[in-house]
Amino acid sequence: MPPEYRDLVEQSTYGHEDRGWKDIGNSKELIEAHSLCAGCPESMAFRYILASLPNPEDTVMVGSTGCTSLVFPMVAVHNIHSLFGNQNAVASGLKRALTVRFPDRIKDVVVLAGDGATVDIGLDMTLQAWFRQEKFTTICFDNELYANTGGQESGLMRKGFVAKMAPTGKKFDKVRLPEIARESGCCYVVNLTVSKPSLVEKVIKNAVLLAREVGPTYIQLYTPCILEIGKNSMEGLQEMRDSEKPGERFNYKEYITDEAKQYLADLDAKKKSAVIPAAQLTE
Ligand SMILES: Cc1ncc(C[n+]2csc(CCOP(=O)(O)OP(=O)(O)O)c2C)c(N)n1
Numbered sequence: 001m002p003p004e005y006r007d008l009v010e011q012s013t014y015g016h017e018d019r020g021w022k023d024i025g026n027s028k029e030l031i032e033a034h035s036l037c038a039g040c041p042e043s044m045a046f047r048y049i050l051a052s053l054p055n056p057e058d059t060v061m062v063g064s065t066g067c068t069s070l071v072f073p074m075v076a077v078h079n080i081h082s083l084f085g086n087q088n089a090v091a092s093g094l095k096r097a098l099t100v101r102f103p104d105r106i107k108d109v110v111v112l113a114g115d116g117a118t119v120d121i122g123l124d125m126t127l128q129a130w131f132r133q134e135k136f137t138t139i140c141f142d143n144e145l146y147a148n149t150g151g152q153e154s155g156l157m158r159k160g161f162v163a164k165m166a167p168t169g170k171k172f173d174k175v176r177l178p179e180i181a182r183e184s185g186c187c188y189v190v191n192l193t194v195s196k197p198s199l200v201e202k203v204i205k206n207a208v209l210l211a212r213e214v215g216p217t218y219i220q221l222y223t224p225c226i227l228e229i230g231k232n233s234m235e236g237l238q239e240m241r242d243s244e245k246p247g248e249r250f251n252y253k254e255y256i257t258d259e260a261k262q263y264l265a266d267l268d269a270k271k272k273s274a275v276i277p278a279a280q281l282t283e
């Protein structure tokens with residue numbers, strides 16, 4: 001085993017059931033370097049997601065072209081790069097193949113792509129995977145434009161916004177992808193920022209666990225492109241906090257089906273019953 005891999009197995013949180021964002025800084029991280037701009041919220045989002053995956057050693061992530069694809073070569077989770085926009089089609093095949101190849105083992109598939117890949121160029125693949133009820137999680141890093149190619153307009157861009165390569169301003173409202181996801185068959189949909197790591201952890205865990213058994217899940221995370229909105233490297237967090245206030249675009253929003261709610265409640269009850277009460281331990 002190469003020393004880097006041995007180090008990872010011994011010092012990271014692989015196999016720890018209670019792994020989460022609290023481990024960041026205390027254990028070997030699954031992403032220790034990245035080539036994003038300094039202070040880019042996508043880097044925070046990546047760290048929180050990787051720390052929250054319930055089963056990283058048996059997870060395959062599917063990426064797409066964009067700023068996020070600069071990070072995947074440095075991520076210690078199996079990952080595959082797909083042609084821009086094709087990520088949900090690739091993930092569908094991958095999930096099915098893994099299910100056939102490893103029938104006795106849980107294999108999670110998680111798509112992570114930008115808004116351009118998810119909504120504009122990849123919308124057909126995104127929706128068709130949901131219509132077919134493919135069992136994997138789709139995460140969109142929504143920075144409301146095409147950051148990697150210099151700031152073109154995206155369907156998720158807010159109305160009126162002027163970007164470097166969209167000088168006349170967006171003419172219509174931000175596409176309501178969380179609502180489209182709900183209506184397209186996702187059993188759990190959440191729209192939020194990455195300002196609160198414990199909330200991101202809970203949402204990512206729920207999404208991955210539900211995708212195993214119940215159906216497709218969709219998480220839309222605001223990861224502002226500080227470069228394109230004219231903020232400095234210290235201002236990303238405040239930008240997210242401002243955008244999650246009541247009435248703002250990224251005020252926390254969640255849709256969950258009754259079946260998904262019941263599944264999570266059953267998991268929770270099982271977990272609680274597995275904990276031996278302290279009184280019994282002293283008997
Ligand atoms: C098939 C194809 N079409 C277009 C491109 C050019 N391209 C590369 S990145 C990108 C935009 C990415 O935007 P988004 O998905 O929002 O990710 P971000 O960079 O904002 O994180 C585009 C259009 C490409 N690489 N491949």
Ligand code: SF4
Pocket residue numbers: 035036037040041042067143147148224225226227228
């Ligand atoms: S261009 Fe924007 S989204 Fe891309 S790494 Fe820089 S700040 Fe982040």
Ligand SMILES: [Mg+2]
Pocket residue numbers: 114115116141142143144145146147154
């Ligand atoms: Mg984008």
